[in-house]
Amino acid sequence: MATQKTISPVDGSVYVERQQAEPAEVEAALARAVTAQRAWRDVPLAERARFCSRMVDAFVARRDEMAEELTWQMGRPIAVAGGEIGGFEERARTMIALAETALAPVELADKPGVTRYITREPLGVSFIVAPWNFPFMTAVNAVVPSIMAGNAVILKHSAQTPLCAERIQQAFDEARLPEGVFQHLHLSHDATEALIRETRVAHVSFTGSVPGGEMVERNAAGRFIATGLELGGKDPAYIRNDVDLDAAVDGVMDGAFFNSGQSCCGIERIYVHRDIFDAFVERAVAWARQLKLGDPTDPATTLGPLVRPSAADFVRGQIEEAVAAGARAWIDSGDHPLSTPGSAYLAPQVLTDVDHAMRVMTEENFGPVVGIMAVDSDDEAIALMNDSDFGLTAAIFTRDRIVGEALARRLEAGTVFTNRCDYLDPELAWTGVKQSGRGCSLSRIGYETLTRPKSFHLKHA
Template identity: 60%
Template structure:
């Protein structure tokens, strides 16, 4: 039975988009079409696939202004930053296309008299991508383009909050001339998605979302012997050492904490600062955050838009309230951000000090424009605190000492380790996580491994 999905805009609370979920008949037809189309696509050369995927990138990029405005309405990102997500999609897609030939090349295992031996990388079949709302284009492209480049078909489900984004993918692939059935966007309920995973008609699931969502994906996949890639929660830390460039650290970490209203899986959510530079860093961070402009994302002057909805905003407000009640100090005056009425989705940014790990704001994912800053007395203390988390997506150290950064990075339980930067995905590097952040790998040449299966050829000469 179909239901109506509604995208409620955080801009003004209006219904921005409505879509009917696909019927069971439509889902079955889409899966059958994907499986049939994939067989022909797998026989195409990598160069032939690259030509169409490159045309997709060009078509998508050509609608950058439209994408930026629609992102503002659907999930609240300031329009001045919307084209940045288009640029991120282009960067990641272009890189993954460029390395596909090498990544998908047969693996040679060495000569053996009387035999020819090698390992082929064959496509898994149909890839089911479930994308989130916070970076709806950049997260989806991490699997969509390499899946197609590897010879797979793709079914894409986007979050209800960004219903229109899956359709924009479909538009660009149609403009690029991708054969029918190889990419399909479906509007689905959670149960529909679970049914697809358990249908036996998909071979890999790529999911970006919550830990709870990842657990549901694993349940749906249990017993079906299909691969899963799960990028889940984060509570990413940073450490500012005594020798850091403080101005650089302030600029980088404030942006890492506040960009997209803090709604980034790899955003900075907790900062540890050496006591010798603590006051200077805190003063700089508080001053910079206080200068943000909170308002409608459709206003070119806005630097901080609303969070996704009032529920998310109120969760962060409660974290801040609880922390202050437990002894933390809030350094940013909410009164300086009149768009924040204390109830809705427009949420003033906040910097908290005198925090510790007994407070949820330092341990539980906030996903909003708030960051806690703790004073530490040594590298050892900082590393211990950085590792004191159920998550492990990225971690960042700010220092002028490269050797020391690598030494400390080796001790931190994380998927990506940064020095003097944060909150960025380099498509040449594997995107992965540890602990409750999930499992699997996307991007880089390694990202192709989960989207293919090895097939060994052991040929004895006559």
């Protein structure tokens, strides 16, 4: 029996060990899910909502305990780790509330002698593969709406955050959800691929890397099942010359460095109008310098480690390569003694004199670094923002709401913001373009990917 180990980025210790499911356990879970879903699909929507609401109540009751576990599993500073439990609650309760209208039958005008309508039917068993960087909030995007739609769920969480799957299971168990409607499994990569190929799985939701999304597509190919893929990002922001400079710096820099930059929708490249470029950079560098890199279990820490040393070394390599090509690095890593090669702890970095020939401006960083370029016009900014293989979110900072909205319409991204970034509103569709993925979660529209339409044409006798 294979064992998976969670190495904490806090101190390199083994924090969690779990046995991965054997084929017999996977088969048993699938059988339970299929049987449970046949009964669950007939449970009235209001009753499904009561079960899910009780789950949320049980979940948030353990906020402090789960926040501490989150810090040790993936390194987020304890001062902000509890915010993810709040995000889980907001998304879950929003999707519960939206289900009534999203899943309501589409009523059509009767034709003479014929009644017509369209229902939203559950797909069956939904297999959800969740990542480590926002382990609760990414999972809930699919788990709660899948169950509200009448599906059964099997959740496979990252080996870095196995306790997150167990905590969701615990909350559903306390809510007395019928057995088999929600289950979690600790799985190897091979077992994960095999489960995607399983004919009893009718839907796959995956959040992770582009290669991971390609893996899902390969294994789901030929079965014509629904898949939702939320993949990488290289999200840009544009700072126009009419902004409140201090507010723009605070907003965009937090969007770049929160969670040590380990966010698929974090800002990784900033374009600033040349008129205010120097003033913006001065403030941005000062903002980054006040970050405290340290032990994330210390409430005073504002920048925690990356998930593992190899991730930090990958970002170090991008920075070193950019500097060698002419970029200017504004932060002295010597000011952060923990930031040494081979360590998960990485000093924040702000780069200027960068361009799109550098990997740091085109390749996903997933770390605490941001490149800043000067532009001479709105058109130049939009062209550079769209010059990417990714398209998850993009942000424009401006005092002019009309111009901001017009520019946002030209951006190739699933979500566009003005005067904020790195934010998810669960009433809006969460989706990406290009290599950021396909499909949609959250909002009323998100329910369409978790159900299939069934048309009724009832001719009167």
